[in-house]
Amino acid sequence: MPPGRPIRRVRRVRRLGEAIIERGLLGSALLSILTTVAILVILGRNTVDFFAEVSLAQFVLDTQWTPLFADKHYGIWPLLAGTFLTSAIAIGVALPFGLLAAIYLGEFATPRMRAVLKPTLELLAGVPTIVYGYFALVTLTPLLQRIMPGLAGFNALSPGIVMGIMIIPMITSLGEDAISAVPRTLREAAYALGAGKLATVFRVVVPTAMSGIAASLVLAISRAVGETMIVAIAAGQQPRLTLDPREPVETMTAYIVQVAKGDTPTGTLEYRTIFVVAATLFVITFVANVASFRLARRYRGR
Amino acid sequence: MVSWTLVSVPSTCRIGVAPLLTLACAAGCTVPAGTGGIVVVDGSSTVYPISEAVAEEYGRRGPGRVAIGTSGTGGGFKKFCKGEVAITGASRPISAGEIATCEAGGVDFVELPIAYDGIAIVVNPAADWVDHLTVDELARLWAPAAQGTATRWSDLRAGWPDAEIHLFGAGVDSGTYDYFTQAIVGTEHASRGDYTASEDDHVLVQGVASDIHALGFFGFAHYVESAHGLRLVAVDDGRADNGDGPIAPSVVTVGDGTYQPLSRLVFLYVATSASVGPEIAPFVRFYLDTVASVVQDVGYIPLPAQAYPLVRARFDARMTGSSFDGAGSQVGVRIEDLLGMG
Amino acid sequence: MQRLSRRPPSRALERAFRGLCLLAVLLPVALLGVLLFDVIRTGIARIDVEFLTSFPSRRPEEAGILAAAVGSLWLVTLTAAFAVPIGVATAIYLEEYARTGRLAGLIEINISNLAGVPSIIYGLLGLELFVRALALGRSLIAGALTLALLVLPIVIMATREALRSVPASLREAALALGATPWQVVRQVVLPIAVPGVMTGSILAISRAIGEAAPLLVLGALSYVDFLPEGIRSPFSALPIQIFNWTRRPQPGFAVDAAAGIIVLMATLLVLNATAILTRNRMQKRLGR
Numbered sequence: 017m018p019p020g021r022p023i024r025r026v027r028r029v030r031r032l033g034e035a036i037i038e039r040g041l042l043g044s045a046l047l048s049i050l051t052t053v054a055i056l057v058i059l060g061r062n063t064v065d066f067f068a069e070v071s072l073a074q075f076v077l078d079t080q081w082t083p084l085f086a087d088k089h090y091g092i093w094p095l096l097a098g099t100f101l102t103s104a105i106a107i108g109v110a111l112p113f114g115l116l117a118a119i120y121l122g123e124f125a126t127p128r129m130r131a132v133l134k135p136t137l138e139l140l141a142g143v144p145t146i147v148y149g150y151f152a153l154v155t156l157t158p159l160l161q162r163i164m165p166g167l168a169g170f171n172a173l174s175p176g177i178v179m180g181i182m183i184i185p186m187i188t189s190l191g192e193d194a195i196s197a198v199p200r201t202l203r204e205a206a207y208a209l210g211a212g213k214l215a216t217v218f219r220v221v222v223p224t225a226m227s228g229i230a231a232s233l234v235l236a237i238s239r240a241v242g243e244t245m246i247v248a249i250a251a252g253q254q255p256r257l258t259l260d261p262r263e264p265v266e267t268m269t270a271y272i273v274q275v276a277k278g279d280t281p282t283g284t285l286e287y288r289t290i291f292v293v294a295a296t297l298f299v300i301t302f303v304a305n306v307a308s309f310r311l312a313r314r315y316r317g318r
Numbered sequence: 319m320v321s322w323t324l325v326s327v328p329s330t331c332r333i334g335v336a337p338l339l340t341l342a343c344a345a346g347c348t349v350p351a352g353t354g355g356i357v358v359v360d361g362s363s364t365v366y367p368i369s370e371a372v373a374e375e376y377g378r379r380g381p382g383r384v385a386i387g388t389s390g391t392g393g394g395f396k397k398f399c400k401g402e403v404a405i406t407g408a409s410r411p412i413s414a415g416e417i418a419t420c421e422a423g424g425v426d427f428v429e430l431p432i433a434y435d436g437i438a439i440v441v442n443p444a445a446d447w448v449d450h451l452t453v454d455e456l457a458r459l460w461a462p463a464a465q466g467t468a469t470r471w472s473d474l475r476a477g478w479p480d481a482e483i484h485l486f487g488a489g490v491d492s493g494t495y496d497y498f499t500q501a502i503v504g505t506e507h508a509s510r511g512d513y514t515a516s517e518d519d520h521v522l523v524q525g526v527a528s529d530i531h532a533l534g535f536f537g538f539a540h541y542v543e544s545a546h547g548l549r550l551v552a553v554d555d556g557r558a559d560n561g562d563g564p565i566a567p568s569v570v571t572v573g574d575g576t577y578q579p580l581s582r583l584v585f586l587y588v589a590t591s592a593s594v595g596p597e598i599a600p601f602v603r604f605y606l607d608t609v610a611s612v613v614q615d616v617g618y619i620p621l622p623a624q625a626y627p628l629v630r631a632r633f634d635a636r637m638t639g640s641s642f643d644g645a646g647s648q649v650g651v652r653i654e655d656l657l658g659m660g
Numbered sequence: 661m662q663r664l665s666r667r668p669p670s671r672a673l674e675r676a677f678r679g680l681c682l683l684a685v686l687l688p689v690a691l692l693g694v695l696l697f698d699v700i701r702t703g704i705a706r707i708d709v710e711f712l713t714s715f716p717s718r719r720p721e722e723a724g725i726l727a728a729a730v731g732s733l734w735l736v737t738l739t740a741a742f743a744v745p746i747g748v749a750t751a752i753y754l755e756e757y758a759r760t761g762r763l764a765g766l767i768e769i770n771i772s773n774l775a776g777v778p779s780i781i782y783g784l785l786g787l788e789l790f791v792r793a794l795a796l797g798r799s800l801i802a803g804a805l806t807l808a809l810l811v812l813p814i815v816i817m818a819t820r821e822a823l824r825s826v827p828a829s830l831r832e833a834a835l836a837l838g839a840t841p842w843q844v845v846r847q848v849v850l851p852i853a854v855p856g857v858m859t860g861s862i863l864a865i866s867r868a869i870g871e872a873a874p875l876l877v878l879g880a881l882s883y884v885d886f887l888p889e890g891i892r893s894p895f896s897a898l899p900i901q902i903f904n905w906t907r908r909p910q911p912g913f914a915v916d917a918a919a920g921i922i923v924l925m926a927t928l929l930v931l932n933a934t935a936i937l938t939r940n941r942m943q944k945r946l947g948r
Contacts, residue, residue, distance in 0.1 A: 030840060037842045038757055044749035045758075048771050048816070051809055055781060058788045082511035084490040087462050089511070116684035124678050136689055142928065143692065144870025146899045147921050150906055151695045154914060161528065168484070169528035170514070170521070181688050188685075213674050235776065242778025244873035245899075249906060253489075253521060254514040264514055264525070269780050269873070274489070274516075276787070276877040277389075294781055305776035309769060356886065358894065370883050371718045377885045382715075385894040386883035387798070402797075520907045544909030616718055 059298055062291030069285055075292070081255040083289045084275070090289070092296060094255035098265035099297075101172045102179065102247055103240035105261060109180025110236055114187025115229065121188065122195030123217055134192070141185040149249035152178040157250065170252030170264035179246050183236045190235065190312070194228020195221055231311035238304035242297065244269040268293045357601045358403050360387040361394025362493050363518075364537050365407025365584050368433060371612040372605045384601065391493035392416075395587075399423045404589045404598045409435065409493030409537075411642035412587065426638045430586045430602075430629050431653060432609050434619035436538035436567035437498055437580040439551040442530045447471070447478050450552040450564030453579065456502045459483075459533075465510035471531070479531075485513035486522040486534030493584075498535055501579040501649045523548065538567045539617030555579055572619045579649045583656070584618070590636050606630045621653050628657045696925070703918025711919060715885040716901070720912025725920055727884045728901035731800075732869055732927075734888045735897055738804030739811065739868045744861050746808075747815025754816075755823040756845050775813035782810040783877030791878055798879045801891040806874050811864035818863060822856020823849060855939040862935035866928055872899035898924045 067075070070090045078091025117137065121130050157174040161167045198221050206216040222229070252264025253274055266274075275290050359369050366388050373384040389397065394406035395413075399420040412420075412429070420427060439456070441448050455474055458464060471478040488494035490507065495515075500506045514525055519540035526532040527547030541548060552564035561576030571577035588602050606629055613620045621629075641656055642648055714724020750767075758764040786806025796802040826849045834844045850857075875897055882904055884896040898920060905917035 034840050034842050038753075041749050041753035041757060044746045045753040045767050047746060048750060048767060048774060048812065051774060051785070051812075052770050054789055055777070055785050058785060059781075080511070084515075085462075085511040086505075086508045087465065087511055113684045113688055116681045117688075120678070120681035120685050124681060133685055137685065140688055140692055142866060142932075144872075144899060144924060144928075146870065146872045146902055147699070147925065150699070150902070150917060150921060153906065155695055155698050169524045181691060184688050214677055238776050242776075242780070244778065244780045245903075248873075249903070252514060252525075253516045254512075269778060272780050272784070273873065273876055276784070277879075290784065294784055297778060298781055301776055301778060302773060305773045306769070308776075309772050356889075356894065366882060367718060370716070373883060373885060374715075374717050377715060381886070383886040384883070385881050385886075387879065387881045389879070518907045520909050523909050540909060 055298070059291050059295040062288045063295045066285065066288040066292045079257050081271075084286055092293070094257045095266060095268045095271055095293060096296075097257050097259065098172070098247075098251065098255065098267040099241055099269070101259060101261060101265055102176045102243075102251060102267055103237060105173060105176025106179035106183060106240040106243075107233070107237060109177055110183045110187055110240075111233065113180075114184045114232070114236070115191060117184065117188045118191030118195055118229070119217055119222070121192045123213070123221065134189070137185045137188050140182060143182070145182070145243065145245040146249075148178045148182055149175070149246040152246055152250035164262065167262050168252075168264055170250065170254075171262050172251055172265050173261040175246045175250040176261065178250070179240050179243055182243075182246070183239050186236045186239060187229075187232045190232030191225070191229045194225035194232070197228065198224045227311045227314045231308045234304050234308040234311065238301045238308065241304070242269065242301050244273060248273050268297050272297075355383055355595070355597050357382075357384045357405070357597050358387070359384065359405045359407065360389050360397055360403045361405075361407035361587075362391040362409040362584070363388040364391075364409040364435060364492065364494055364539070365432075365586070367539060367616040368584070368609060368613060368618060369407055369586075369605075371616050372608050375608055375612060376601060376604055379604075383597075391496070395419075398427070398587060398589065399425050401425055401589070401591070401593065404594045405602065406587050408585045408587060409582070410496050411585065411648060412640050414643070417640060424591065426590045427587045427640075428590055428633055428636055428638055429640045429642075430588065430606065430633055431583045431621065431625075431656060432586050432606070432629070433584050433613045433621060434572050434653075435582055435584050436572040436577055436619070437494060437501075437535055437582070438538040438541040438567050439533070439535050439553060439580075440526050440541060440548045441533050441551055442526055443547065443549045444530045445532075445549070448533075448549075448551055450554055452554045452564075453502060453556060456553070457504070459485075460487075460499070460509050461503050462508050462510055465512050468510075481531050484525070484529050484532040485510075486525045486532060486536075487513055487515060488519075488522075488536055489515040494535075494537055497582050497649075498580070501582075520544075537617075538572065538619075541567075542617030553577070553580060569614065569619050573622075575650075575652055582649075583651055583653065588633065590638060602633060603630070606633060625653050625657055632657075699918045699921050702915055703920075703922050706915050706919035707922060711916075712923070716883050716896075716904075720908075720910050720916050723905070723913070723916050725898070725901060725923055727887060728896045728898045728920070729923065729927075730887045731884070731895040732898040734800055735803055735807065735895065736865050736869050738800060738891065739807040740861060740865055742805060742808035743811050743815050743864055743868075744857075747812050747860070747864070748819050748857055750812075751816045751819035751823060752845055752850075755820055756841060756849065771813050771816055775817065779810055779871055780873045780877060782806055783874030785809065786874060786878050797892065798881065798894055799892040800888055800895045803875055803878055803880075803895065803897070804891070806878060807868045807871060810871065810874060811867050814864045814867060815857075815860045818860025819853070819857050822853035822860070825856065826852045855942045858935060858939050858942070862931060866931060869927065869931075870899055870924065872897075872903050875900055876903070898927075 074090045075092055078089050079093050080089035080091050081094040082089045121134060125133060152174045156178060157169065157171070160174055167173070202220055202224060203216055206220045211219070247267045248270045251267060251270060253266050253270060254264045255266040255271070256263060258265065271293055272290050275286070366386060369386050373382060373386060376382045376384060391408045391410060394403070394408065395416045397403045398406040399416060400423050439451060459468055459474060468474065469482055470480055471483055472480045488498065496506050499509050503509055514521070516522055519536045522534045522536045523540065523544045526534040541550065550566050552566040554564040555578050560578050561571070565571050565577050567577045567580070572581045575581065586605065588598065606626065610620045610623070610626050711724050713726050714722065715727050717723040754764055754767060783806065786802060790796050790802040790805050791798060830848055831844055834848045880900040881894055881896055884894060888895045902917050902920040902924065905913045905920060
């Protein structure tokens, strides 16, 4: 390379280019923050406008949700109940299966089996939710109706079960990571003390991996709460304050779809109910996500 | 190590250029929605099947390029009066507020009645205690005061089973709901809130078909499409002059006006401003010429044969304005009165 | 020294437990298999050239999936065109330029949260921002931008994993030779990470192609009988078409919906298979 001023010019240009590139990359990274800000602004602005007309007490204390009818009630509880019911059923299905599967993959499976079984389970998460919704409505509900004759065509049980199947891989994946991360020395110490496999798993491994398992559970809850298509197709559209899984309910997500797809003109109070419900949803999933993030960090030992 | 350079150059190019190309394309190769030859129709999900059938036939004759949305009667009017769509379907006449919005938006429109629709009351086939219902009973069942009080079949008529009624019906966003409340309860938009409300008639059909204690109301056309699993209930409006006793909806009874008060007209509204694209008028003409032949295919009832040429003439003359003066859902309107057919 | 158990549990119990765990792995997969089999059985007869090349119709026997399939293709291509470059750039920044520091930490927790935000909220974001504020209308570009925001966290996380798997020694060697950070990234790190980036892109595309909720909120159309003509064109998409068909009462449409699901799943299968094959081949070429 020739010495002297040309080098300095080349170096200066290169440094300038570097700076531009770095700024560009930073800009991309800031886009994610911008996205969150945009979400907060959109949800927040409409929520504030909503609460200018409807009191917080009404929102939290009323037990009916009929904002679109002549007799308007703005209590969030029926929608919360719908979401809670379907999510609880989903977790009730996903947790036992997911945890046992994680234990199998982490404790019993050979590396080769793991290489085959883990992607197979991941398939469950790769199926589009509309397909699951179709299953719930067309295949599972009639099946359940034959077993439980009192089951309404739209109910919380069918989508709950299907959602549970869908989120099993979330619990298995993170759970297995956490279980595999438990040091071998702990296991060997347990065996040395005379514990069998069963005792080791339940009294040493799982408790040690608990924060990772908890992280996966909370993440799975967040996913179930935010699920839209499965419940929109199979759970019904009747906000109802109930804990009976055999009746039609409406979740927060299904309500948003119902109103956003329909007639309600923008800028009205009815329209703003979408954003209030979305804000509630966002807060719930945000809390869950942050909790999961913190728990996961703890088990990773950072 | 050697293979790096083979891989690195393309990946860098690919990374930076793609979004720039897309944005550049955005500026240059755009087709503004609604113009450039695409006919966009929006509005009522009740009118949607008719529009779909017509669009399908239109597409058979040549490149169709029709897009149909279902934002609902009110949602369609909102877009219509802002000039975002040029054609909107409505299962009720345009309201006073919507007329004002259109005026403010500089949108003149032609109101075109295109078919009759009935609102069917349905129950599960196994609900054998229901022979017919009177308008009074329906009013008692669906009035706002009924929420929480009229909850069992026995509340409705003595002798009926003491079991909970499960109600299904059109959602508050739909023209069907507007019309039903106007016709039965007497005030538009007034009804109880504790029923399964849905714009998707499939939800309602499934709901009633799978529940012995269910009762629902929705467009007759959707009953026709899914008759298995449902049973029509005859309605008695207590008036002898338009048919005595309980009358069930059918192509005949809706067409000749004896199925009251739950028969109604459905409409197409077309914008006539200068900014409307040239592809709109041929489509609307085709629509009016074809609708009589496809309407029964999708479960609606055609207007009397003499009516369609008059409607077509109304469009050709661009007779703007609404015959209903923005009064909203009108019960018992006959096409003969509307078009002055005598 | 205390024993953890008073007597060793029987081998039979342990074996039973192991069997139970294996069941927990296989049963859901088997159930999925049964459900898929049911769908295939319902819909496979419907799939023929006519179904694949027809537009929607009021008659179930004549309805086809062409507009929806092509619409999905366009949508997903545009989504990837936005999400992949921005996602890779963000991951590069986080991994190569600013590994620590408050800003990086904030961005990281932000991305992890965005990954968990329900897709319907992205739909609302797209509705207010792209459809209304930027006046893009119910167009392909609005849908693509919305989906791009939705899948961005996936691309970022997958790319970060890929970047992390590049040995630090290689980076340090390049720096020792006088390379600038960007040169290190472009000529050393990225080429090795390309298979991982591809995996992330395919994951993102697979997610985007199956999403219906955001598109519904944006205002997807129910009937489209033409192929998209530009990025501001109205459009339809596979999940939306399937959704519409499940809503119609005629039994024939349930068959159409099943057939649509088969097309969607087949597309996903082909997509993922191609990705895995290409990635494996690239990994072999790079000597890993």
